[in-house]
Every structure is written in structure tokens, then in C-alpha cells.
Amino acid sequence: MxxxxxxxxxxxxxxxxxxxxxxxxxxxxxxxxxxxxxxxxxxxxxxxxxxxxxxxxxxxxxxxxxxxxxxxxxxxxxxxxxxxxxxxxxxxxxxxxxxxxxxxxxxxxxxxxxxxxxxxxxxxxxxxxxxxxDDRLTPYPHKPIRATDEESIFHYPDTASSRYGITGLSEKCSMNKVVIVGLGGTGSYILDLIAKTPIREIHLIDGDRFSQHNAFRAPGAPSLEELEKMPPKVAYYASRYGKMHRGITPHAVYLDDETLRLLDGADFVFLCVDKPAVRKLAFAHLIAQGIPFIDTGMGLEYIEEDTCLIGDCRATLCTPAQHDHLARRVSTADTAADDIYDSNIQVADMNMLNAAFAVMKWKKYCGFYQDIYKEHNTTYSINSHHVTRDETTLKAIK
Incomplete structure (x- = not known):
């Protein structure tokens, strides 16, 4: 059609x-x-x-x-x-x-x-x-529609955008190449969201395999048989989301000096990694190449006396025009050995929220959402339910 x-x-x-x-x-x-x-x-x-x-x-x-x-x-x-x-x-x-x-x-x-x-x-x-x-019969059955346009990035049309008259807005997100580095909890939820946008190519970079603990902080529900195969994360997600989006390319490698080239030519990059050395490497390369990116992060702490978790999540935008704030907003120091997040505790809701903040900021950058303050750093604290708006380029409206 x-x-x-x-x-x-x-x-x-x-x-x-x-x-x-x-x-x-x-x-x-x-x-x-x-x-x-x-x-x-x-x-x-x-x-x-x-x-x-x-x-x-x-x-x-x-x-x-x-x-x-x-x-x-x-x-x-x-x-x-x-x-x-x-x-x-x-x-x-x-x-x-x-x-x-x-x-x-x-x-x-x-x-x-x-x-x-x-x-x-x-x-x-x-x-x-x-x-x-038979009142169940109708000439309007709302059956799934197969996309037949050779140039369509989807296997079936985006009838949600057309239904609500925002197809033109959705096209603002039609970048040629977007890369997600790290397909853990946050990165996988970012994929879940951007796979529904008209990006031509979505590249996935992660050298890990999809294990049982990943299933509890990732979108969807893998079968036991799938978990037993322990596929590469990028292959697992490319198979899942390739049923909807035609342009997903997996790279089962870790980001290092040799694989940095996979970021070249990207219109945008989402960084969802927890190793400071990888962050530092990616930051330098992306800034030098003039590639805009969002770095995501999360910190959780177990409060023993209250037997509960506190923590926050962060999404930091860097562009060729504004990236001086990166050093003061994102730490590239070694992670503490007892960092509870690094132990893969199930925090799917925080991963999902972190991904949502990152993707909404990206959509603001694309012009899909209005962006009055043009904040370049957002954090959310779970115990105080507080959202910050930092590194803005417009003073608060009185």
C-alpha cells in the first residue's frame, strides 16, 4: 500500500x-x-x-x-x-x-x-x-496492514502517527543513522522506543550475551528456550525489533579503539555503558567528530536500616554547540566496587524511566517536542520524586 x-x-x-x-x-x-x-x-x-x-x-x-x-x-x-x-x-x-x-x-x-x-x-x-x-461482523476489521513501499523503513505502516495527524512531526525524527552503545536495561528500552520512529538505520553495539538476569530488566518476555541459547544481546534485540523495523544492524562487539569507527557517520548516539573508560573513549571521539549524543546513567544505593533502595537516573545531552558541561555532569572515575547497579539488580522501572528521559530529550533535539529551556542535563531522584533541569540555554520564564 x-x-x-x-x-x-x-x-x-x-x-x-x-x-x-x-x-x-x-x-x-x-x-x-x-x-x-x-x-x-x-x-x-x-x-x-x-x-x-x-x-x-x-x-x-x-x-x-x-x-x-x-x-x-x-x-x-x-x-x-x-x-x-x-x-x-x-x-x-x-x-x-x-x-x-x-x-x-x-x-x-x-x-x-x-x-x-x-x-x-x-x-x-x-x-x-x-x-x-451477526453483530460481530464489520467491513472495518482493523486488520494489521503490511507496508509494500520499497522505501518504507517499517514492515507495516505507522498508523498511530497518521491516525492522530502527527506523521509530519514523526518525520522530524527520520535520521539516517542512530547508534545505541550498550544494550543493558536502559539501552534496550531506548531501542524499544526509537524502533517505532522512522530512523533509516539503528546500529546496536554490545559484546555481551543475553542472560537470564537481563530478562528481568528488559522490554518484552523471552522464553526459557531463548534464554538457554544465550544469544548475543544485539542479535536477540535485532531479531525482536527487526520484525517491525527493517533497518536494525547488530554489532556483537565491545566499544574500544578498534570499534570506535562504528560510530562514524552517525547522526546521533545513545551511550548506555557503565565502564568509565568506555565513556571517556566515546566522549572524546564523538566530540571530535561533531556527533551529538546522550549519555545515560543510574546510581542506586541500598539503605540497610530502611531495607529499601534510593537512587537516581540521568540523561545528559551533548552537541557540537554545547558540550562543556559534560565533565561536571558525568563522572569518568572508576565505579565503586560495591555499586549495586553494577550487580544487575532488577530495576526495570528505573531503566525504562531513564530511557524515556533520554528519548524525550532526543525528540526535543529533533524538534518533535517543544523545548523551551533546552536543558542538557536531566536527573530524577526516586526518594524525593524530584526532577532537575540543568545546563539550560534559556533563563526561566517568570
Whole structure:
């Protein structure tokens, strides 16, 4: 289906968003799975077809008020033909794999203003008797839609953005190459979020394998059989999210002097690592290359007398224009030996929140969200429920 054509035409978009199982094939608009009653009083499904004029990325109002139907002649709930729409009946090949049996005519005064009005009118007339017999039936089943555009980055269209009219905003996030370094808890949740955006290439860098403890601070739910195989983290996540996004590339390596080249050419990088030496190496390379990035971090502490955890999470943005704050906001000193976070305690909620802060900051950087203060450092403290807004480039509004 041509997503570009649909998103440029409100009537086609409205039809798709209504749940219609629609297809654009050549110069025809096809509505699949329309339920109807046969002459024997049984329920069947067939397709409604109309010719579709296209002027580049737009479609004018329908030039004809007629449609074709691929099923047997539709009847009322008693098996009597719906004569009000009858025009002619003969087998007529329309396009590849589509043969019409009947031609219907139902012309309103002034004709149909658009394809939504035309196709829903016929679909409602034909399906009404079937729905009277079984109210679970509908010509708008909200079936998953397969993307057929060769250039689409998704295996199926982003109908969420189009449904709410924010496709243009989503396109602001369409970078060519984004890299996630570290697919632990925070990095995996970042992938979960950005895999739903139109980035052309998402590169995953991590040399670890996906183990049982990872399952408890990661999105989704792996099976025991998957855990027993202990796949590389990047392979596991590429397989998971590759079902949705076509541009995910795994690199089962650690970031070091030899693999730094994997960051080259990136439009943006998410750093989700806990080793200070790796941070230091990445910081220097990204700043030298002029590549914007967000570094994430988390610190947890066990309070023995209260038998509870306290802690915070941080997301720090660095850009070619502003990165002097990095040294005072992110420590590259050796991590304490008893750092409880480094022991992989299950903190999925904090990982998820940290990832959300990072991705929301990235979306602000892209222009998806309004960014009044343009803060470059955000921290959240769990015990005080306090969020900071640091390293801003705009003074607070009074």
C-alpha cells in the first residue's frame, strides 16, 4: 500500500484509520473482507473495488459513482437480492488477481465528494444484512496492514502517527543513522522506543550475551528456550525489533579503539555503558567528530536500616554547540566496587524511566517536542520524586 499517497489524501487516510482492510493496486482502490449475505442466507466476504485517479501524490474526487464487487450477489438477511444497487453482472478482470462478478450503482445527489464517502456507503449497504445476523461482523476489521513501499523503513505502516495527524512531526525524527552503545536495561528500552520512529538505520553495539538476569530488566518476555541459547544481546534485540523495523544492524562487539569507527557517520548516539573508560573513549571521539549524543546513567544505593533502595537516573545531552558541561555532569572515575547497579539488580522501572528521559530529550533535539529551556542535563531522584533541569540555554520564564 502506498503510505505516501494515503497520508497525502485525507479521505484515504480516514478510510484506512476507520479500520478498513484497504489496498491500492495500480489504479484501483480495493476494500477487502466486506461481509455480506448470500442467496442461501449464509455469511461470506468479498472485496469492493473502485477505480482510483491519481495526480502525483493526490487523488481528485471520484469520477464515477459505481463500484465492482468480487463476491456473489449480496442479499438481505432473508436471502433476497439487494436490487437498489444492481447495475450489471459479468466476470471482469480488473487488475492482477482481482476479478469482479458484479457492477453496482448507487448515486447520491451531486455524486461522492471523496473516496471515504463512496466506499463506506457501499460497504454499509452491502454489509448491513450480515451485521443484522451477526453483530460481530464489520467491513472495518482493523486488520494489521503490511507496508509494500520499497522505501518504507517499517514492515507495516505507522498508523498511530497518521491516525492522530502527527506523521509530519514523526518525520522530524527520520535520521539516517542512530547508534545505541550498550544494550543493558536502559539501552534496550531506548531501542524499544526509537524502533517505532522512522530512523533509516539503528546500529546496536554490545559484546555481551543475553542472560537470564537481563530478562528481568528488559522490554518484552523471552522464553526459557531463548534464554538457554544465550544469544548475543544485539542479535536477540535485532531479531525482536527487526520484525517491525527493517533497518536494525547488530554489532556483537565491545566499544574500544578498534570499534570506535562504528560510530562514524552517525547522526546521533545513545551511550548506555557503565565502564568509565568506555565513556571517556566515546566522549572524546564523538566530540571530535561533531556527533551529538546522550549519555545515560543510574546510581542506586541500598539503605540497610530502611531495607529499601534510593537512587537516581540521568540523561545528559551533548552537541557540537554545547558540550562543556559534560565533565561536571558525568563522572569518568572508576565505579565503586560495591555499586549495586553494577550487580544487575532488577530495576526495570528505573531503566525504562531513564530511557524515556533520554528519548524525550532526543525528540526535543529533533524538534518533535517543544523545548523551551533546552536543558542538557536531566536527573530524577526516586526518594524525593524530584526532577532537575540543568545546563539550560534559556533563563526561566517568570
Amino acid at each position: 502506498s503510505e505516501k499517497l494515503i497520508n497525502h489524501n485525507p479521505d484515504l487516510k480516514k478510510l484506512r484509520d476507520s479500520g478498513a482492510d484497504m489496498e491500492i493496486r495500480g489504479d484501483f482502490l480495493i476494500l477487502h473482507g466486506v461481509p455480506y449475505v448470500t442467496s442461501q442466507g449464509t455469511i461470506a466476504h468479498a472485496a469492493l473495488v473502485t477505480d482510483l485517479q491519481q495526480n502525483g501524490d493526490t487523488v481528485p474526487p471520484p469520477r464515477s459513482h459505481q463500484v465492482w464487487f468480487t463476491g456473489d450477489y449480496p442479499c438481505d438477511k432473508n436471502g433476497n437480492p439487494i436490487e437498489a444497487i444492481r447495475h450489471s453482472s459479468n466476470n471482469q478482470p480488473l487488475c492482477d488477481g482481482i476479478v469482479a462478478k458484479h457492477h453496482f450503482s448507487c448515486k447520491p445527489k451531486g455524486g461522492y465528494p471523496d473516496y471515504y464517502e463512496k466506499m463506506t456507503r457501499y460497504a454499509d449497504i452491502i454489509s448491513h444484512p450480515a451485521r443484522a445476523l
